[in-house]
Structure formats: structure tokens, C-alpha cells
Amino acid sequence: MFDNFWTAFGLSVFAGLATGIGGLVSVFKKTESKKFLSLSLGFSAGVMIYISFVELFAQSLRDMTALNGKLLGTLYTNLAFFGGIALIALIDSLVPSFENPHEIPGDNASGKTLEDAYRILRMSIMSMIAIAIHNFPEGMATFVASLKNVELGTSIAVAIGIHNIPEGIAIAVPVYMATRSRVKAISFAFVAGLCEPIGALFAFGVMRFYWNDQLLGLLFAAVAGIMVFISLDQLLPHAERYGHHHYSIYGLVGGMVVMATSLLLVA
Numbered sequence: 001m002f003d004n005f006w007t008a009f010g011l012s013v014f015a016g017l018a019t020g021i022g023g024l025v026s027v028f029k030k031t032e033s034k035k036f037l038s039l040s041l042g043f044s045a046g047v048m049i050y051i052s053f054v055e056l057f058a059q060s061l062r063d064m065t066a067l068n069g070k071l072l073g074t075l076y077t078n079l080a081f082f083g084g085i086a087l088i089a090l091i092d093s094l095v096p097s098f099e100n101p102h103e104i105p106g107d108n109a110s111g112k113t114l115e116d117a118y119r120i121l122r123m124s125i126m127s128m129i130a131i132a133i134h135n136f137p138e139g140m141a142t143f144v145a146s147l148k149n150v151e152l153g154t155s156i157a158v159a160i161g162i163h164n165i166p167e168g169i170a171i172a173v174p175v176y177m178a179t180r181s182r183v184k185a186i187s188f189a190f191v192a193g194l195c196e197p198i199g200a201l202f203a204f205g206v207m208r209f210y211w212n213d214q215l216l217g218l219l220f221a222a223v224a225g226i227m228v229f230i231s232l233d234q235l236l237p238h239a240e241r242y243g244h245h246h247y248s249i250y251g252l253v254g255g256m257v258v259m260a261t262s263l264l265l266v267a
Contacts, residue, residue, distance in 0.1 A: 008146030009200050011157040012139045016196025018161035019131065022168020023189025027182045035247050037166065041239035042248035044162035045231040046255020047155060052224035052231075054259070055152055056145065057081060060224070063217035080218040084137075084225025091133050092233065128188050131167045132195040138164075138230070139199025141223040144207075148216070155259060156227070163235055164193065
């Protein structure tokens with residue numbers, strides 16, 4: 001089972017690094033395509049929703065039914081699924097709305113005065129902490145899926161990576177506005193991304209000492225719940241904020257089509 005450890009861990013690192021890449025892009029790129037951002041976030045949501053229901057939830061249901069019978073297997077799978085939703089919703093509720101990592105600062109934010117600079121820098125630090133907390137279960141999700149199926153884990157890592165890029169922007173932009181330091185802005189974004197591989201190591205520690213097929217089945221369902229919540233609560237609403245509704249939907253459907261096609265090719 002742990003033969004794929006380094007691949008699974010590497011994919012978690014890759015997903016986390018995307019946060020830093022978002023920070024890197026934000027401080028050097030002068031303009032951005034809002035249509036592209038809407039499309040890419042919608043695409044990420046489509047991939048994650050499709051994987052969650054067609055792969056992860058379905059696999060969990062098969063495994064749990066085989067181990068516990070149809071009634072209990074279905075019950076345990078659904079409890080784990082909604083438990084994953086509850087976990088990520090609890091984490092999200094701990095972040096005040098005005099410091100939510102998915103609220104990218106507007107153009108009217110300013111760091112020209114000392115008071116503004118402190119306020120913006122404080123918001124950046126809180127956003128970094130919030131995003132780090134969000135990244136922890138995402139790192140677990142990527143790692144657990146990759147251990148079972150590298151192709152599936154790669155798809156999840158790419159989807160989460162796309163999702164993490166605007167989070168890196170959310171951190172780096174206000175840091176740069178407050179300090180005018182590209183190094184600090186990029187560093188803050190990369191630090192937040194470190195919680196992805198830390199989450200992967202936490203999942204490995206739990207699975208190493210408490211490993212069994214029952215736990216894996218429950219983890220698959222919980223990961224599906226986490227990814228569905230992230231898609232519906234964060235990715236799609238954030239894509240909508242860029243003002244290009246149809247592009248986010250095109251991306252959503254496109255992500256599902258790409259995943260369906262990839263599954264046909266490996267079947």
C-alpha cells in the first residue's frame with residue numbers, strides 16, 4: 001500500500017507549491033485575464049466534483065458494502081462523506097469573513113499610509129494562517145487518493161493546485177502592497193502551501209499505525225466530502241466573482257468531460 005509513498009507525497013508537495021506559484025505570478029504579472037481565472041477555477045471544481053462522486057465515493061461504497069453489508073456499508077460511507085463536509089465547514093467557519101483567504105483584495109486597497117500598511121499586513125498574515133489550515137485536509141486528500149491510484153491522485157493534485165493559485169494571490173498581493181517586498185510576498189505564499197505536505201505526512205502517520213481496509217474506505221468518502229465542499233463553497237463562488245458566469249460553467253463541464261475521458265482511456 002505504501003509503495004507509492006514518495007509519489008503520493010510528491011503530488012501533495014506539488015499541490016502546495018501552487019500556492020507559492022500564485023504569489024510569484026501576482027507580484028510580477030501586471031495584468032490578469034478574469035475570463036481565464038473563471039474558466040480555470042470552474043475547471044478545477046468540475047474535476048474535483050466528478051472525481052468525488054464517480055471515483056472516491058463510489059469506491060468507498062463498494063469497499064464498505066463488501067466489508068459491512070449493504071445497509072451498514074451505505075450508512076458508514078454516507079456518514080464519512082458528510083463528516084468530511086462537516087470537518088472542512090468547521091475549519092472554514094473559524095475564519096472571519098473579512099479575512100477569508102478566498103477574498104482577494106480589490107484594486108481600491110492601499111498601503112500608502114503606515115496605518116494602511118499595518119492593516120493590510122495583518123490581513124495578509126491572517127489569510128496565510130487561514131489558507132494553511134485549509135491546505136491541511138487538502139494535502140491529506142491528495143496523499144490518500146494517490147496511495148490507492150496514482151492517476152487519480154495526479155488529477156486531484158492538479159485540481160487542487162489550480163485552486164491554490166488564487167489563494168497565493170490572496171496572500172501575496174496585500175503583503176506586497178504593505179511592504180513593497182516581492183521576496184516577502186512570495187515567501188508568505190510559499191509558507192502557506194507547506195501545510196499540504198504536512199497534511200500528507202499526518203495522513204501517513206495515522207494510516208501507518210491504524211491501517212486497515214475499513215479506514216481506507218472511510219477516508220475515501222471523507223475526502224470526497226471535503227472536495228465537494230471546497231468546490232461548492234469556494235471554487236465556484238470565487239469563479240463567479242470575476243464576473244464571467246458562463247466561463248465558470250464551461251470550465252466546470254470541461255473538467256468533468258476531461259475526467260470522464262481520462263477514465264475511459266485507462267479502463
